[in-house]
Amino acid sequence: MRAILPALVSVLVVTTGCGAAAGDGPERASVVFADNCGKCHGVDGHGKKEIAAPGIAGLPDWYVEAQLVKFRDGIRGAHGSDIEGLRMRPMSRTVSRSEFPALAQYVASLPPAPEESERMGKADAGKSYYAACAACHGPEGKGNKAMNAPPIGMLQSWYVETQLKKFRGGVRGAHPDDKTGQQMAPMAKTIPSDEAVTDLSAYVSSL
């Protein structure tokens, strides 16, 4: 027993030390981000198109936290056809709810991804459809917190296109508790065609 006690104490010291090394606040949030979010969104938060994980770096903390809560509570990513959302839903549950604010602030502090080198649509053609978006997201796509409208100019065109199609198809923004999503869904349905969605997405990401 005398020989085992020091070993037990050592294990306790080492494991407790590991927990303390992560620290609190931003330091802890960076570890949580790298362990849980960085695997798909990249440790820089710039996203990985090949696995449909969008760039999230630089998004405002209030928006990131709100989306995390929606995923966690089954309000977003709850539709059987929301393939990417269904991936995010369980991942949001791997982080404690109490850590969402610090995590969201860490995401907001990351430098946004550089502008895309290639876009599918024609940004010039998409500009004409942007007027309806500007009412909430602003003429430069910088968002408006008072209207729960996040900045969209920093988003990648492929992601904007995917989300617009989800809003139009009732895959996103259809849950009864998704108040902000329900605001966006009818707006997305005003876009006349899928081609217009692609062009508009190219324009949005060029802002």
Added chain:
Amino acid sequence: MIDWLIPQTSSFASEIDNVFMLITVVVGFWYFCTVGMFLWMLVKFRARDGVRASYVTGKEKDLKRWITIPHALIILCDVVLVVGAVRVWYIVKQDIPEYQHEIGVMSQQWAWTFTHEGPDGKLNTADDIILVDELHIQVDETYLWHLESRDVLHSFSIPTMRFKQDAIPGRVINGWFKPIKTGEYDIQCAEMCGIGHGPMGARLYIHTPEEYARWQKAAAARVAGR
């Protein structure tokens, strides 16, 4: 005995448990025989003053029987286990009984999407009830399920039903179960499928017919309202 630890909620759960117990008892018997023999030999042939160790080839008849007799007995036990396992395989996997309902099960990274029959009692119609991570079924009714995967290998596992089936992209795999006990139980993915494999869980609700009718009515109203 296993039922004492995890309840049995499917009609074939006891068959699986019986095979498991059979394997445990047979393998356990031979395990303790082997370990017991080693320990006995360690004591009987321990080092003694004035006794030289002898080289044993194992070719002598009286020594060889220590191998051949257990060997024959273990092969006989293997046959018993194989017969028992094949019998259960036939019951669970091959002998699909008459079924009353169908369920669609779609697996993907990292969620389960279950398609339930709507009030018309038919699958793949407009009134289907599609739910993520929630499966609702009736006790004492037989279900035929159709399992698919959208992306990678998954495994549809319901521990209380003693049920597990891999989902393979590009294939629709059919099977059945008959729940025998009401309650709320775990569904899990039992095949490593990526970083979100751990939290890829869902809930199984086994209802009485009355509860199920109430649930179906409410769920169908939600579907119709969308």
